Amino acid sequence: xxxxxxxxxxxxxxxxxxxxxxxxxxxxxxxxxxxxxxxxxxxxxxxxxxxxxxxxxxxxxxxxxxxxxxxxxxxxxxxxxxxxxxxxxxxxxxxxxxxxxxxxxxxxxxxxxxxxxxxxxxxx
Amino acid sequence: xxxxxxxxxxxxxxxxxxxxxxxxxxxxxxxxxxxxxxxxxxxxxxxxxxxxxxxxxxxxxxxxxxxxxxxxxxxxxxxxxxxxxxxxxxxxxxxxxxxxxxxxxxxxxxxxxxxxxxxxxxxxxxxxxxxxxxxxxxxxxxxxxxxxxxxxxxxxxxxxxxxxxxxxxxxxxxxxxxxxxxxxxxxxxxxxxxxxxxxxxxxxxxxxxxxxxxxxxxxxxxxxxxxxxxxxxxxxxxxxxxxxxxxxxxxxxxxxxxxxxxxxxxxxxxxxxxxxxxxxxxxxxxxxxxxxxxxxxxxxxxxxxxxxxxxxxxxxxxxxxxxxxxxxxxxxxxxxxxxxxxxxxxxxxxxxxxxxxxxxxxxxxx
Numbered sequence: 001x002x003x004x005x006x007x008x009x010x011x012x013x014x015x016x017x018x019x020x021x022x023x024x025x026x027x028x029x030x031x032x033x034x035x036x037x038x039x040x041x042x043x044x045x046x047x048x049x050x051x052x053x054x055x056x057x058x059x060x061x062x063x064x065x066x067x068x069x070x071x072x073x074x075x076x077x078x079x080x081x082x083x084x085x086x087x088x089x090x091x092x093x094x095x096x097x098x099x100x101x102x103x104x105x106x107x108x109x110x111x112x113x114x115x116x117x118x119x120x121x122x123x124x
Numbered sequence: 125x126x127x128x129x130x131x132x133x134x135x136x137x138x139x140x141x142x143x144x145x146x147x148x149x150x151x152x153x154x155x156x157x158x159x160x161x162x163x164x165x166x167x168x169x170x171x172x173x174x175x176x177x178x179x180x181x182x183x184x185x186x187x188x189x190x191x192x193x194x195x196x197x198x199x200x201x202x203x204x205x206x207x208x209x210x211x212x213x214x215x216x217x218x219x220x221x222x223x224x225x226x227x228x229x230x231x232x233x234x235x236x237x238x239x240x241x242x243x244x245x246x247x248x249x250x251x252x253x254x255x256x257x258x259x260x261x262x263x264x265x266x267x268x269x270x271x272x273x274x275x276x277x278x279x280x281x282x283x284x285x286x287x288x289x290x291x292x293x294x295x296x297x298x299x300x301x302x303x304x305x306x307x308x309x310x311x312x313x314x315x316x317x318x319x320x321x322x323x324x325x326x327x328x329x330x331x332x333x334x335x336x337x338x339x340x341x342x343x344x345x346x347x348x349x350x351x352x353x354x355x356x357x358x359x360x361x362x363x364x365x366x367x368x369x370x371x372x373x374x375x376x377x378x379x380x381x382x383x384x385x386x387x388x389x390x391x392x393x394x395x396x397x398x399x400x401x402x403x404x405x406x407x408x409x410x411x412x413x414x415x416x417x418x419x420x421x422x423x424x425x426x427x428x429x430x431x432x433x434x435x436x437x438x439x440x441x442x443x444x445x446x447x448x449x450x451x452x453x454x455x456x457x458x459x460x461x462x463x464x465x466x467x468x469x470x471x472x473x474x475x476x477x478x479x480x481x482x483x484x485x486x487x488x489x490x
Binding site: 034037038040041043059061062063064065066088092 | 440
Protein backbone atom coordinates (compact mmCIF):
# COMPACT_ATOMS: atom_id res chain seq x y z
CA UNK A 1 0.00 0.00 0.00
CA UNK A 2 1.63 3.18 -1.17
CA UNK A 3 1.75 6.39 0.79
CA UNK A 4 -0.16 9.18 -1.05
CA UNK A 5 -0.03 12.36 1.07
CA UNK A 6 -3.21 14.48 1.02
CA UNK A 7 -1.13 17.66 0.97
CA UNK A 8 0.22 17.05 -2.55
CA UNK A 9 -1.17 16.98 -6.09
CA UNK A 10 -0.37 14.28 -8.65
CA UNK A 11 -0.12 13.44 -12.35
CA UNK A 12 -1.09 10.26 -14.16
CA UNK A 13 2.65 9.88 -14.94
CA UNK A 14 3.25 9.28 -11.21
CA UNK A 15 4.79 12.61 -10.32
CA UNK A 16 3.82 14.61 -7.27
CA UNK A 17 3.59 18.41 -7.22
CA UNK A 18 3.76 20.72 -4.23
CA UNK A 19 2.79 24.32 -5.00
CA UNK A 20 4.29 27.22 -3.07
CA UNK A 21 3.34 30.55 -4.67
CA UNK A 22 4.46 30.36 -8.31
CA UNK A 23 6.99 27.55 -7.72
CA UNK A 24 6.14 23.86 -8.05
CA UNK A 25 8.34 21.27 -6.34
CA UNK A 26 8.25 18.02 -8.30
CA UNK A 27 9.16 14.44 -7.48
CA UNK A 28 8.02 10.90 -8.23
CA UNK A 29 5.49 9.11 -6.07
CA UNK A 30 6.26 6.28 -3.71
CA UNK A 31 4.24 4.03 -6.02
CA UNK A 32 6.53 4.95 -8.93
CA UNK A 33 9.67 4.50 -6.84
CA UNK A 34 8.49 1.12 -5.55
CA UNK A 35 7.66 0.00 -9.10
CA UNK A 36 11.12 0.92 -10.36
CA UNK A 37 13.00 -0.79 -7.54
CA UNK A 38 16.29 0.57 -6.22
CA UNK A 39 17.02 3.86 -7.99
CA UNK A 40 20.68 3.97 -9.03
CA UNK A 41 20.80 6.92 -11.44
CA UNK A 42 18.98 10.25 -11.68
CA UNK A 43 19.34 12.75 -14.53
CA UNK A 44 17.81 16.20 -14.03
CA UNK A 45 17.53 19.34 -16.18
CA UNK A 46 19.77 22.31 -15.50
CA UNK A 47 18.77 25.39 -13.55
CA UNK A 48 17.46 27.99 -16.00
CA UNK A 49 16.16 25.41 -18.49
CA UNK A 50 12.67 26.10 -19.71
CA UNK A 51 10.37 23.08 -19.76
CA UNK A 52 7.13 22.35 -21.56
CA UNK A 53 4.27 20.66 -19.79
CA UNK A 54 4.34 16.92 -20.56
CA UNK A 55 7.90 17.01 -21.95
CA UNK A 56 10.53 14.58 -20.70
CA UNK A 57 12.83 16.56 -18.42
CA UNK A 58 14.79 13.82 -16.70
CA UNK A 59 15.24 10.16 -15.98
CA UNK A 60 15.16 7.91 -12.97
CA UNK A 61 16.86 4.52 -13.50
CA UNK A 62 16.85 1.43 -11.36
CA UNK A 63 18.96 -1.65 -11.99
CA UNK A 64 15.87 -3.10 -13.64
CA UNK A 65 14.36 -0.31 -15.69
CA UNK A 66 14.19 3.33 -16.73
CA UNK A 67 11.52 5.84 -15.68
CA UNK A 68 11.12 9.17 -17.43
CA UNK A 69 10.25 12.35 -15.61
CA UNK A 70 7.58 14.39 -17.37
CA UNK A 71 7.20 18.05 -16.50
CA UNK A 72 3.77 18.46 -14.88
CA UNK A 73 3.88 22.22 -15.48
CA UNK A 74 5.46 24.55 -18.04
CA UNK A 75 8.00 27.05 -16.80
CA UNK A 76 11.62 27.60 -15.80
CA UNK A 77 13.69 25.25 -13.66
CA UNK A 78 14.78 27.29 -10.64
CA UNK A 79 16.39 24.49 -8.64
CA UNK A 80 17.51 20.88 -9.23
CA UNK A 81 18.20 18.51 -6.36
CA UNK A 82 21.89 17.71 -6.77
CA UNK A 83 21.86 15.71 -3.53
CA UNK A 84 19.57 13.14 -5.13
CA UNK A 85 21.89 12.86 -8.14
CA UNK A 86 24.70 11.97 -5.72
CA UNK A 87 22.49 9.64 -3.64
CA UNK A 88 19.79 8.29 -5.97
CA UNK A 89 18.44 5.87 -3.33
CA UNK A 90 16.92 8.92 -1.59
CA UNK A 91 14.14 8.63 -4.20
CA UNK A 92 13.21 5.28 -2.63
CA UNK A 93 13.75 6.15 1.00
CA UNK A 94 12.08 9.57 1.06
CA UNK A 95 10.22 10.20 -2.23
CA UNK A 96 8.10 13.08 -0.85
CA UNK A 97 10.87 14.74 1.16
CA UNK A 98 14.63 14.63 0.53
CA UNK A 99 13.95 12.75 -2.70
CA UNK A 100 12.36 15.74 -4.49
CA UNK A 101 13.77 16.31 -7.98
CA UNK A 102 13.22 19.83 -9.38
CA UNK A 103 11.50 23.14 -8.67
CA UNK A 104 9.82 24.92 -11.59
CA UNK A 105 8.52 28.53 -11.66
CA UNK A 106 5.25 28.48 -13.58
CA UNK A 107 2.73 30.95 -14.96
CA UNK A 108 -0.30 28.69 -15.12
CA UNK A 109 -1.02 25.60 -13.07
CA UNK A 110 -2.79 22.86 -15.03
CA UNK A 111 -5.44 20.59 -13.56
CA UNK A 112 -3.75 17.96 -11.40
CA UNK A 113 -5.05 14.96 -9.48
CA UNK A 114 -5.77 15.11 -5.78
CA UNK A 115 -4.66 12.34 -3.46
CA UNK A 116 -7.98 10.49 -3.72
CA UNK A 117 -7.94 10.57 -7.53
CA UNK A 118 -4.33 9.41 -7.67
CA UNK A 119 -4.99 6.64 -5.17
CA UNK A 120 -7.84 5.47 -7.39
CA UNK A 121 -5.55 5.66 -10.45
CA UNK A 122 -3.00 3.30 -8.95
CA UNK A 123 -5.77 0.96 -7.87
CA UNK A 124 -5.23 1.08 -4.13
CA UNK B 125 -4.95 -15.53 -17.13
CA UNK B 126 -1.70 -15.56 -15.23
CA UNK B 127 -0.70 -18.63 -13.25
CA UNK B 128 0.60 -18.84 -9.72
CA UNK B 129 3.35 -21.08 -8.36
CA UNK B 130 2.68 -23.41 -5.41
CA UNK B 131 4.48 -20.82 -3.25
CA UNK B 132 2.30 -17.85 -4.23
CA UNK B 133 0.49 -17.61 -0.89
CA UNK B 134 3.83 -17.71 0.94
CA UNK B 135 5.19 -14.85 -1.15
CA UNK B 136 2.08 -12.78 -0.49
CA UNK B 137 2.34 -13.40 3.24
CA UNK B 138 6.01 -12.45 3.18
CA UNK B 139 5.31 -9.17 1.37
CA UNK B 140 6.78 -9.81 -2.08
CA UNK B 141 6.14 -7.46 -5.00
CA UNK B 142 5.01 -9.37 -8.06
CA UNK B 143 5.55 -9.16 -11.79
CA UNK B 144 4.14 -11.11 -14.72
CA UNK B 145 6.86 -13.35 -16.10
CA UNK B 146 6.29 -16.08 -18.70
CA UNK B 147 2.61 -16.19 -17.78
CA UNK B 148 3.23 -16.49 -14.05
CA UNK B 149 2.81 -14.09 -11.17
CA UNK B 150 6.37 -14.17 -9.82
CA UNK B 151 8.08 -12.28 -7.00
CA UNK B 152 10.11 -9.49 -8.62
CA UNK B 153 11.58 -8.45 -5.25
CA UNK B 154 10.88 -8.73 -1.57
CA UNK B 155 12.52 -5.52 -0.38
CA UNK B 156 15.42 -4.24 -2.48
CA UNK B 157 16.88 -5.54 -5.76
CA UNK B 158 20.34 -4.39 -4.71
CA UNK B 159 20.22 -5.90 -1.23
CA UNK B 160 18.98 -9.20 -2.69
CA UNK B 161 21.73 -9.15 -5.32
CA UNK B 162 24.47 -8.52 -2.76
CA UNK B 163 23.04 -11.19 -0.44
CA UNK B 164 23.54 -13.84 -3.14
CA UNK B 165 27.13 -12.71 -3.79
CA UNK B 166 28.05 -12.55 -0.11
CA UNK B 167 25.65 -14.81 1.79
CA UNK B 168 22.67 -16.72 0.51
CA UNK B 169 19.47 -15.97 -1.37
CA UNK B 170 16.28 -18.01 -1.67
CA UNK B 171 14.37 -17.99 -4.97
CA UNK B 172 11.12 -19.56 -6.12
CA UNK B 173 11.73 -20.89 -9.64
CA UNK B 174 8.64 -23.05 -9.81
CA UNK B 175 7.65 -21.40 -13.09
CA UNK B 176 10.50 -23.27 -14.80
CA UNK B 177 9.44 -26.25 -16.94
CA UNK B 178 10.35 -29.82 -15.97
CA UNK B 179 10.31 -32.42 -18.72
CA UNK B 180 11.04 -36.06 -17.87
CA UNK B 181 12.41 -38.47 -20.48
CA UNK B 182 12.32 -42.23 -19.82
CA UNK B 183 12.89 -45.37 -21.82
CA UNK B 184 15.42 -47.83 -23.18
CA UNK B 185 16.44 -45.49 -26.02
CA UNK B 186 16.59 -42.31 -23.99
CA UNK B 187 20.34 -41.84 -24.58
CA UNK B 188 20.03 -42.07 -28.36
CA UNK B 189 16.94 -39.85 -28.28
CA UNK B 190 18.60 -37.03 -26.35
CA UNK B 191 21.74 -37.15 -28.46
CA UNK B 192 19.51 -36.75 -31.52
CA UNK B 193 17.16 -34.15 -30.04
CA UNK B 194 19.72 -31.90 -28.32
CA UNK B 195 23.01 -30.25 -29.26
CA UNK B 196 25.60 -32.08 -27.16
CA UNK B 197 26.39 -35.54 -25.76
CA UNK B 198 23.88 -36.45 -23.09
CA UNK B 199 24.45 -40.21 -23.41
CA UNK B 200 27.90 -39.57 -22.00
CA UNK B 201 26.51 -38.26 -18.69
CA UNK B 202 27.05 -40.39 -15.61
CA UNK B 203 24.09 -40.99 -13.32
CA UNK B 204 23.64 -37.85 -11.25
CA UNK B 205 25.49 -35.64 -13.71
CA UNK B 206 24.06 -32.49 -15.34
CA UNK B 207 24.86 -30.60 -18.52
CA UNK B 208 23.86 -27.30 -20.13
CA UNK B 209 22.35 -28.05 -23.54
CA UNK B 210 20.51 -26.48 -26.46
CA UNK B 211 17.32 -27.45 -28.24
CA UNK B 212 17.98 -26.40 -31.83
CA UNK B 213 15.71 -25.89 -34.81
CA UNK B 214 16.48 -27.59 -38.14
CA UNK B 215 18.08 -24.33 -39.32
CA UNK B 216 20.36 -24.10 -36.28
CA UNK B 217 18.35 -21.39 -34.46
CA UNK B 218 17.89 -21.83 -30.72
CA UNK B 219 14.44 -23.04 -29.61
CA UNK B 220 15.46 -23.13 -25.95
CA UNK B 221 18.42 -23.53 -23.64
CA UNK B 222 18.16 -26.24 -20.99
CA UNK B 223 19.78 -28.02 -18.10
CA UNK B 224 19.70 -31.81 -18.55
CA UNK B 225 20.09 -33.99 -15.45
CA UNK B 226 20.69 -37.73 -15.65
CA UNK B 227 18.66 -39.33 -12.87
CA UNK B 228 19.24 -42.97 -13.80
CA UNK B 229 20.21 -45.39 -16.54
CA UNK B 230 17.02 -44.73 -18.51
CA UNK B 231 15.77 -41.54 -16.91
CA UNK B 232 16.63 -37.88 -17.49
CA UNK B 233 15.11 -34.64 -16.20
CA UNK B 234 15.22 -31.54 -18.40
CA UNK B 235 14.64 -28.04 -17.02
CA UNK B 236 13.48 -25.63 -19.71
CA UNK B 237 12.54 -21.96 -19.65
CA UNK B 238 8.97 -21.27 -18.54
CA UNK B 239 8.37 -19.08 -21.58
CA UNK B 240 9.32 -21.98 -23.87
CA UNK B 241 7.55 -24.77 -22.02
CA UNK B 242 5.08 -25.66 -24.75
CA UNK B 243 7.44 -25.33 -27.72
CA UNK B 244 10.13 -27.33 -25.93
CA UNK B 245 7.72 -30.11 -24.97
CA UNK B 246 6.27 -30.19 -28.50
CA UNK B 247 9.68 -30.33 -30.16
CA UNK B 248 10.96 -33.05 -27.83
CA UNK B 249 7.82 -35.16 -28.23
CA UNK B 250 7.99 -34.84 -32.02
CA UNK B 251 11.65 -35.91 -31.99
CA UNK B 252 10.82 -38.82 -29.66
CA UNK B 253 8.54 -40.46 -32.23
CA UNK B 254 11.22 -42.68 -33.71
CA UNK B 255 12.66 -43.77 -30.34
CA UNK B 256 11.43 -46.07 -27.59
CA UNK B 257 11.15 -43.24 -25.11
CA UNK B 258 8.46 -41.31 -23.24
CA UNK B 259 8.60 -37.52 -22.92
CA UNK B 260 6.37 -36.14 -20.17
CA UNK B 261 5.73 -32.52 -19.17
CA UNK B 262 5.81 -32.73 -15.36
CA UNK B 263 6.15 -28.98 -14.76
CA UNK B 264 3.01 -28.77 -12.66
CA UNK B 265 4.13 -31.63 -10.41
CA UNK B 266 7.35 -29.94 -9.38
CA UNK B 267 8.21 -26.86 -7.41
CA UNK B 268 11.78 -25.60 -7.82
CA UNK B 269 13.51 -23.65 -5.07
CA UNK B 270 17.00 -22.21 -5.59
CA UNK B 271 19.33 -21.47 -2.71
CA UNK B 272 22.25 -19.51 -4.13
CA UNK B 273 25.36 -17.99 -2.63
CA UNK B 274 28.45 -18.98 -0.64
CA UNK B 275 26.36 -19.93 2.41
CA UNK B 276 23.83 -22.03 0.47
CA UNK B 277 25.36 -25.41 1.25
CA UNK B 278 25.68 -24.82 4.98
CA UNK B 279 22.04 -23.72 5.18
CA UNK B 280 20.80 -26.85 3.42
CA UNK B 281 22.96 -28.96 5.73
CA UNK B 282 21.14 -27.55 8.72
CA UNK B 283 17.70 -28.04 7.11
CA UNK B 284 15.68 -31.24 7.63
CA UNK B 285 16.57 -32.65 4.20
CA UNK B 286 18.42 -35.97 4.06
CA UNK B 287 20.37 -36.82 0.96
CA UNK B 288 21.79 -40.03 -0.46
CA UNK B 289 25.27 -38.58 -0.37
CA UNK B 290 26.84 -36.03 1.99
CA UNK B 291 26.07 -32.61 0.57
CA UNK B 292 29.77 -31.71 0.62
CA UNK B 293 30.41 -34.51 -1.89
CA UNK B 294 27.85 -33.17 -4.36
CA UNK B 295 30.09 -31.77 -7.05
CA UNK B 296 29.36 -28.87 -9.41
CA UNK B 297 26.72 -29.77 -12.01
CA UNK B 298 25.62 -32.90 -10.16
CA UNK B 299 22.25 -33.92 -8.75
CA UNK B 300 21.32 -36.31 -5.98
CA UNK B 301 18.07 -37.58 -4.55
CA UNK B 302 16.97 -37.48 -0.98
CA UNK B 303 14.01 -37.01 1.25
CA UNK B 304 12.18 -34.35 3.17
CA UNK B 305 10.19 -36.29 5.76
CA UNK B 306 8.43 -38.96 3.71
CA UNK B 307 8.75 -36.97 0.50
CA UNK B 308 11.17 -37.28 -2.38
CA UNK B 309 13.48 -34.35 -3.16
CA UNK B 310 16.21 -33.79 -5.71
CA UNK B 311 19.10 -31.46 -4.88
CA UNK B 312 21.34 -30.19 -7.68
CA UNK B 313 24.46 -28.05 -7.58
CA UNK B 314 23.37 -25.78 -10.39
CA UNK B 315 22.12 -22.23 -10.71
CA UNK B 316 21.87 -19.08 -12.74
CA UNK B 317 23.62 -16.52 -10.58
CA UNK B 318 27.34 -17.07 -11.09
CA UNK B 319 27.56 -18.11 -7.45
CA UNK B 320 27.86 -21.55 -5.92
CA UNK B 321 24.41 -22.77 -5.01
CA UNK B 322 21.89 -25.56 -4.90
CA UNK B 323 18.55 -26.08 -6.58
CA UNK B 324 15.90 -28.16 -4.83
CA UNK B 325 13.13 -29.99 -6.69
CA UNK B 326 10.18 -30.89 -4.51
CA UNK B 327 6.68 -32.02 -5.39
CA UNK B 328 4.32 -29.06 -5.37
CA UNK B 329 2.26 -29.98 -2.26
CA UNK B 330 5.43 -29.91 -0.12
CA UNK B 331 6.83 -26.69 -1.59
CA UNK B 332 5.59 -24.41 1.17
CA UNK B 333 6.87 -26.67 3.91
CA UNK B 334 10.35 -26.96 2.35
CA UNK B 335 10.52 -23.20 1.74
CA UNK B 336 9.66 -22.54 5.38
CA UNK B 337 12.21 -25.09 6.59
CA UNK B 338 14.93 -23.45 4.52
CA UNK B 339 13.98 -20.02 5.88
CA UNK B 340 14.23 -21.37 9.42
CA UNK B 341 17.55 -23.07 8.69
CA UNK B 342 18.95 -19.91 7.10
CA UNK B 343 17.74 -17.43 9.69
CA UNK B 344 19.51 -14.08 9.40
CA UNK B 345 21.98 -15.49 6.87
CA UNK B 346 19.29 -16.03 4.26
CA UNK B 347 17.65 -13.34 2.10
CA UNK B 348 14.44 -13.88 0.16
CA UNK B 349 15.02 -12.92 -3.47
CA UNK B 350 12.94 -12.02 -6.51
CA UNK B 351 13.54 -12.26 -10.24
CA UNK B 352 14.92 -8.71 -10.58
CA UNK B 353 18.17 -9.62 -8.85
CA UNK B 354 18.31 -12.96 -10.64
CA UNK B 355 18.56 -10.99 -13.89
CA UNK B 356 21.43 -8.75 -12.71
CA UNK B 357 23.22 -11.76 -11.18
CA UNK B 358 23.09 -13.78 -14.40
CA UNK B 359 24.07 -10.74 -16.47
CA UNK B 360 27.21 -10.20 -14.35
CA UNK B 361 27.99 -13.89 -14.81
CA UNK B 362 27.65 -13.49 -18.59
CA UNK B 363 24.88 -16.06 -18.78
CA UNK B 364 22.48 -15.78 -21.72
CA UNK B 365 18.76 -15.24 -21.19
CA UNK B 366 16.42 -16.73 -23.76
CA UNK B 367 14.58 -14.01 -25.66
CA UNK B 368 17.52 -11.64 -25.14
CA UNK B 369 20.82 -13.32 -26.05
CA UNK B 370 19.22 -16.47 -27.51
CA UNK B 371 16.47 -16.85 -30.08
CA UNK B 372 15.45 -18.66 -33.24
CA UNK B 373 17.31 -15.95 -35.17
CA UNK B 374 20.79 -16.73 -33.80
CA UNK B 375 22.90 -19.85 -33.99
CA UNK B 376 24.96 -21.17 -31.06
CA UNK B 377 28.12 -20.13 -32.90
CA UNK B 378 27.08 -16.46 -32.76
CA UNK B 379 26.13 -16.70 -29.08
CA UNK B 380 29.55 -18.01 -28.07
CA UNK B 381 28.05 -21.45 -27.40
CA UNK B 382 29.93 -23.54 -29.97
CA UNK B 383 31.25 -25.68 -27.12
CA UNK B 384 27.66 -26.73 -26.37
CA UNK B 385 27.39 -28.21 -29.88
CA UNK B 386 29.04 -31.59 -30.45
CA UNK B 387 29.16 -31.69 -34.21
CA UNK B 388 30.94 -35.05 -34.26
CA UNK B 389 27.70 -36.81 -33.30
CA UNK B 390 26.39 -38.82 -36.21
CA UNK B 391 23.01 -37.14 -36.39
CA UNK B 392 21.16 -34.47 -34.42
CA UNK B 393 18.72 -31.71 -35.19
CA UNK B 394 20.73 -28.68 -36.27
CA UNK B 395 23.92 -30.61 -37.09
CA UNK B 396 26.41 -28.58 -39.18
CA UNK B 397 24.22 -25.45 -39.37
CA UNK B 398 24.57 -24.86 -35.61
CA UNK B 399 28.19 -23.88 -36.10
CA UNK B 400 27.35 -21.56 -38.99
CA UNK B 401 26.36 -17.98 -38.18
CA UNK B 402 22.91 -16.82 -39.26
CA UNK B 403 24.18 -13.26 -39.63
CA UNK B 404 27.52 -11.45 -39.38
CA UNK B 405 26.88 -10.43 -35.75
CA UNK B 406 28.30 -12.08 -32.62
CA UNK B 407 27.60 -11.73 -28.91
CA UNK B 408 30.02 -9.56 -26.93
CA UNK B 409 30.26 -7.98 -23.50
CA UNK B 410 30.39 -4.20 -23.13
CA UNK B 411 31.31 -1.97 -20.22
CA UNK B 412 30.95 1.76 -19.69
CA UNK B 413 31.89 4.46 -17.20
CA UNK B 414 29.43 6.32 -15.01
CA UNK B 415 26.04 5.11 -13.87
CA UNK B 416 23.84 5.18 -16.96
CA UNK B 417 23.25 1.71 -18.38
CA UNK B 418 22.69 0.52 -21.94
CA UNK B 419 19.36 -1.34 -22.12
CA UNK B 420 17.97 -4.04 -24.38
CA UNK B 421 17.32 -2.93 -27.98
CA UNK B 422 19.46 0.22 -27.82
CA UNK B 423 21.59 0.64 -31.00
CA UNK B 424 25.36 0.12 -30.88
CA UNK B 425 27.44 2.31 -33.20
CA UNK B 426 31.04 2.41 -34.36
CA UNK B 427 33.24 5.50 -34.14
CA UNK B 428 31.91 6.76 -37.47
CA UNK B 429 28.31 6.68 -36.21
CA UNK B 430 27.22 3.63 -38.20
CA UNK B 431 24.89 1.21 -36.42
CA UNK B 432 26.81 -2.07 -36.06
CA UNK B 433 24.82 -3.84 -33.38
CA UNK B 434 22.15 -3.91 -30.70
CA UNK B 435 22.11 -4.33 -26.93
CA UNK B 436 20.41 -7.52 -25.66
CA UNK B 437 20.70 -6.96 -21.87
CA UNK B 438 22.21 -4.21 -19.76
CA UNK B 439 22.28 -2.81 -16.24
CA UNK B 440 24.39 -0.87 -13.79
CA UNK B 441 26.27 -3.81 -12.28
CA UNK B 442 25.52 -3.93 -8.55
CA UNK B 443 28.72 -5.87 -7.81
CA UNK B 444 31.12 -3.98 -10.10
CA UNK B 445 29.60 -0.50 -9.82
CA UNK B 446 29.81 0.31 -13.53
CA UNK B 447 27.38 -0.27 -16.41
CA UNK B 448 27.62 -3.62 -18.21
CA UNK B 449 25.76 -5.02 -21.18
CA UNK B 450 25.67 -7.80 -23.70
CA UNK B 451 25.14 -7.02 -27.38
CA UNK B 452 25.23 -8.54 -30.82
CA UNK B 453 27.75 -6.58 -32.92
CA UNK B 454 29.28 -7.04 -36.36
CA UNK B 455 32.04 -9.61 -35.95
CA UNK B 456 34.84 -7.22 -36.97
CA UNK B 457 34.10 -5.22 -33.77
CA UNK B 458 34.30 -8.20 -31.40
CA UNK B 459 37.87 -7.80 -30.12
CA UNK B 460 38.13 -6.87 -26.43
CA UNK B 461 39.26 -3.28 -26.14
CA UNK B 462 37.30 -2.09 -29.17
CA UNK B 463 35.70 1.30 -28.48
CA UNK B 464 32.04 1.62 -29.47
CA UNK B 465 29.11 3.92 -28.69
CA UNK B 466 25.61 3.10 -27.43
CA UNK B 467 22.70 5.38 -28.26
CA UNK B 468 21.07 5.76 -24.85
CA UNK B 469 17.79 7.49 -25.63
CA UNK B 470 19.50 10.04 -27.83
CA UNK B 471 22.67 10.46 -25.76
CA UNK B 472 25.96 8.85 -26.82
CA UNK B 473 27.47 6.52 -24.23
CA UNK B 474 31.05 5.35 -24.94
CA UNK B 475 31.50 1.62 -24.27
CA UNK B 476 34.39 -0.83 -24.52
CA UNK B 477 34.14 -4.43 -25.72
CA UNK B 478 35.19 -6.70 -22.87
CA UNK B 479 35.58 -10.41 -22.16
CA UNK B 480 32.63 -12.34 -20.74
CA UNK B 481 31.84 -13.03 -17.98
CA UNK B 482 31.98 -9.66 -16.24
CA UNK B 483 32.14 -11.36 -12.85
CA UNK B 484 33.49 -14.76 -11.75
CA UNK B 485 33.40 -16.02 -8.21
CA UNK B 486 36.89 -16.43 -6.82
CA UNK B 487 37.02 -20.15 -6.30
CA UNK B 488 35.09 -23.27 -7.18
CA UNK B 489 35.81 -25.62 -4.33
CA UNK B 490 35.16 -28.93 -6.07
